[in-house]
Amino acid sequence: MGWQPGEQLRNGQYTIIRELGRGRFGITYLARDKQGKTCVIKTLSDDLINQLIPSDLKRLEDKIWQEATKLAHCQHPHIVKLKESFKEGDRVCLAMEHIAGETLEHLPNKILPEFVALDYIRQIGSALNCVHEKGFVHRDVKPANIVLRAGKSEVVLIDFGLARGFDNPLTTVQASTADGFAPLELYHVDSEQKPYTDVYSLSATLYVLLTGTIPASAMDRSLQKAQLIPPKQLNSQISDHTNTAILEGLKLAPEDRHQTINEWLKLLPSGHQNLVLPQIEPALFWTIVGAMATVLGTIPAWMPLLKPSSPPTPSPSPPVIEQPQKTLNN
Template sequence: MTTAAQDILPAIPGYTIQRLLGAGGMARVYLAIQQGFERPVALKIILRELASNPEFGRRFLREARIVGGLSHPHIISVYDVGEHEGFYYLAMELLTSGDLRQRMRSVISEREALEIARQVASALGFAHTRGFIHRDIKPDNVLFRDSGEAVVTDFGIARPAHDSAELTEITQVESVIGSPKYMSPEQSLGQPLDGRSDIYSLGVMLYQMLVGELPFTGRTLAELSLQRLQKQVPRMPPALQHLQPLMDGLLAYDRDERFRDCGAVHAALEQVLPGAGTVNSAPARTGSAADPDAETLVDTVATASAGRTSGSRVAALAVLALVVLVGGGLAWFFAAVPADDIASAYQGASARPESGSTTADQDSLQAANGPLGIPPPEEFFAFYDAVNAGLADLEQDFVKAFPGSVFTQMLQFKLGQAPEAFAALRQRAAAGNSRAQVVVSELYDTGWGVAQDQSQALAHARQAATSGNAFARYHYAMLLLAQAQNDEQRREGLRALQDSADAGFYLAQTVLGTERLEGQLPGRDIDDGLALLAAAGEQGDRNALFNLARILDAGLYGQTADPERARDYFRQAAALGHPGAKSYLEDPL
């Protein structure tokens, strides 16, 4: 362990900390010796800046209680949990044989892949029968003992299946947090989940182990969403056709067409496993499983490599975050911004009266009854970062700093500050107020203060879009593309997105520009894509600036690599609070 680490960490009674094993968005994990037992453990300690927040402490202890109560051969063992001088810690089984993502970099045989899936299904089934859904099954969260046994870990975002009330109260974040390439369609749409969501994620992992690539290979959320909506379950290669019924039951888009529970999955795997030696005990593929994050240099809004961890807090806002087409999961590729950085974002607004003051209340009321404006980038990203952090006090800070913001109006419902105002809000929406229509739409989409209702969300978004307001057009485009069931609806959504971009709305320009580069909406146009990103960047869209920086740094899309210009874009994005840009400047990839 380094001297710096010793300086910032207190002594945890009963443990001798030896060295840092890893760090994430919420905690650091250390190799430690548990005194008395004299056994090595993985000691997880919540970050100093988060430990003082009781909400984070509560969530940390909840994870410990969840895992501690799940005693199963294929679920990581928890030895101890506690708090000392404001530091929350969790002592876990030390697993040193790597994770599934590392293992997939070399060839995995059919038998081994099926056996790993069987063990994971066993663990998930055990958790499900006790009322918990994992919600973030992916190769990084499947570790291995020295004996070769697979172990499911990182239950940090697991929640009771019945705990929907708290999900809505906390931010609705927990229902969409996870890894986009592995999460189920219903999770990406922010819908209520059951164990079949984990089954879908297991199916994605198994397909990747067997075939060597993901079943849906989109590099952006737009591509992933379109592929999921348009494609059937991918066909297995000829050598693996006998496993097609298994994959059909794991990866069905409609969860009612999947295996009903992990017991059924386990039974199906048991049926194919006995014959694995005679069917094909040699490797089922010739290459290693593709790392879905390794070559994703430009994402729709931000790069997944910029410190994203399973503990990151992401916003549930379906249409107001930047990524495209996937309802409630729109913020997956945003890296988490530290709470201190978020708080500093409000300093420029500190001169404004607090929302509790008469002036602020009048500003908020006047704005709420007025027309829909175009939120400037600094306002949108301050809002996004506050929700993304999952901290009510930061959301309150936003409300105080931006009393007239349309996002403040939404947050007041989320924070339970204006439950009686919903009826009046709906009346204003019915009378044709586009701002009220957008707010009502977003509340129905996220479930903030009201029951989720996607049809009502889309209906109000459509009404708002008729005003021609670029923000409203963007809002409608995102919802429609997320829910589109046919080509006509997708074309209508794309027209609305194009209208918004043509009107100069930076969010639409960033989304459309990136997709022009990727060739998905609907054709590839490098020059147009770069021009749209540049236009959004000039307005202060930090994600557009970051994408431009990555393009110039790596020389993508036929552009000549220009490290100096790239660094200038990185600096601009970092100054606007983009965490990936900050990380890149500190440690270029």
């Protein structure tokens, strides 16, 4: 069923405004707190709760409590802020900061300039470093989980995959040809997940930002021998350094990838160095050159018009006001 607009949670602390979306594991609501500020409430989906036996549900809830505690300690400008965690009836809830803006998945320009995409990726990379230092992995890095703050060039990582990797068949990530962001280790409950897991997903995110295309899924590449198309083949404007970094980050075997976000970020070009500038068509180039020559050629004709007919009259000097001398009385 879910909660309806106007319903109150936590003894009136939060009022539901509307449902924002739902996925396999959870439902997300827009709410308003007692101070009148909007926030986001996340909880487990009804389908998931109804399918789990009580012992498995308890273990999943414990896992979410533990990781929510870690998330609360990740104070970083590019990580969504956790306000608090609580239980409403039989549901674990997370109250989080509401970020006004669009996700990178819904940006009007599906293919970003390389320097813009790299800026966003470095911001998220910095956030992931903070996450990893606190001892856990995001597990769900993708454009849909990165919000560009309205009116700013600042991106924020949201929607941590707190339920991913829970060792129950109902919550284990299943193979999907559409999920080009999940590395192989997220498809197997017994596989170890470390920072290199997020390296894969961040690389796939950069792939999409620069090509507008989701890379072939890790499962399809592993089981069906699907080919990973180098991003530079889809967008020739991508620099060689960035192309190489993406391919390195998308290696199937965890041990073949760079083990930390910082190691992988070092592969990217710094600033505008080694970036490929947009190419100008020859016809347009010569049109621009001709226009510049025309403008420059008319400058001598303008010069007489710019000369004053007579020297300007100097402005009168301001009067000098002498200050009366002060005398000291002995």
